[in-house]
């Protein structure tokens with residue numbers, strides 16, 4: 001099983017995660033010390049933008065920083081040592097709305113849309129209770 005999957009697979013394999021745990025040891029966000037066992041593998045160059053599922057393009061992030069990397073209100077830079085530095089985007093009224101090209105790429109990311117899901121569920125429940133009242 002090769003450790004570099006290139007464009008053949010969108011998800012990091014268990015073998016790659018193991019290799020990343022050895023390489024990164026902990027969340028690669030600057031100053032974060034969450035151990036690798038609690039981290040998720042993320043594409044540095046987003047898969048949707050042609051990023052490869054290679055160890056070179058993989059980075060371990062804890063749940064918190066993984067969420068931040070998908071959050072349009074935060075910017076991140078890759079530092080020379082490979083760590084990511086997050087900065088909160090200062091909002092200027094005339095900035096165009098930020099659109100992330102970093103698409104979800106693993107099952108663990110479904111929670112990114114959990115608030116939308118629960119809103120839909122609440123909406124569905126509201127509809128059915130409205131119907132039962134008729």
Ligand SMILES: [Zn+2]
Pocket residue numbers: 042043066070103104105109
């Ligand atoms: Zn991600």
Ligand SMILES: [Zn+2]
Pocket residue numbers: 027028029032033034061062063064065
């Ligand atoms: Zn972290």
